[in-house]
Amino acid sequence: xxxxxxxxxxxxxxxxxxxxxxxxxxxxxxxxxxxxxxxxxxxxxxxxxxxxxxxxxxxxxxxxxxxxxxxxxxxxxxxxxxxxxxxxxxxxxxxxxxxxxxxxxxxxxxxxxxxxxxxxxxxxxxxxxxxxxxxxxxxxxxxxxxxxxxxxxxxxxxxxxxxxxxxxxxxxxxxxxxxxxxxxxxxxxxxxxxxxxxxxxxxxxxxxxxxxxxxxxxxxxxxxxxx
Numbered sequence: 001x002x003x004x005x006x007x008x009x010x011x012x013x014x015x016x017x018x019x020x021x022x023x024x025x026x027x028x029x030x031x032x033x034x035x036x037x038x039x040x041x042x043x044x045x046x047x048x049x050x051x052x053x054x055x056x057x058x059x060x061x062x063x064x065x066x067x068x069x070x071x072x073x074x075x076x077x078x079x080x081x082x083x084x085x086x087x088x089x090x091x092x093x094x095x096x097x098x099x100x101x102x103x104x105x106x107x108x109x110x111x112x113x114x115x116x117x118x119x120x121x122x123x124x125x126x127x128x129x130x131x132x133x134x135x136x137x138x139x140x141x142x143x144x145x146x147x148x149x150x151x152x153x154x155x156x157x158x159x160x161x162x163x164x165x166x167x168x169x170x171x172x173x174x175x176x177x178x179x180x181x182x183x184x185x186x187x188x189x190x191x192x193x194x195x196x197x198x199x200x201x202x203x204x205x206x207x208x209x210x211x212x213x214x215x216x217x218x219x220x221x222x223x224x225x226x227x
Contacts, residue, residue: 001181
């Protein structure tokens with residue numbers, strides 16, 4: 001929740017409860033949502049800011065709690081979001097990278113998935129022959145080692161098994177997180193997302209008229225808001 005706050009506020013708070021296994025400089029975060037979008041608009045809303053859902057506690061003691069996907073986000077990271085039905089999207093903090101970089105990253109992941117699926121099919125016909133070439137050719141160095149085979153105490157063993165992160169937080173920090181959750185919930189409820197698939201013209205037409213596509217879209221948004 002604190003990652004949805006202003007950068008200065010969240011940096012000060014995170015310094016007080018950072019878990020040693022939670023690297024603030026990590027490249028990206030994989031967010032697995034136990035949620036299935038109802039349509040393309042709902043899917044875009046889920047990837048943009050997450051869902052808002054208050055659930056009742058089973059023991060009937062205490063207030064309702066937030067169970068929407070908005071709590072499963074690190075808004076200051078590049079997030080790969082995968083829903084329960086396999087639909088996926090990306091959300092990233094724009095000061096770190098440009099949109100082109102994120103698009104290339106997601107496109108390569110999607111294309112590599114298609115290539116791997118094609119390779120799995122051709123193997124049943126052609127055996128181990130590499131009929132479909134790999135999309136990404138890169139040497140992979142395995143960091144994990146067998147703990148029992150390591151005798152040198154100076155060697156750091158990389159443990160890749162999933163771990164549940166536990167945070168010990170003071171009451172003041174918990175109150176700030178609650179306030180951040182409330183503010184985020186208000187913003188989500190005040191927002192409406194609708195996907196528009198415009199096919200009359202695109203980048204080629206805009207560039208052909210010596211304009212920047214990014215500036216063109218921004219001016220269109222300003223004009224629509226003004227009117």
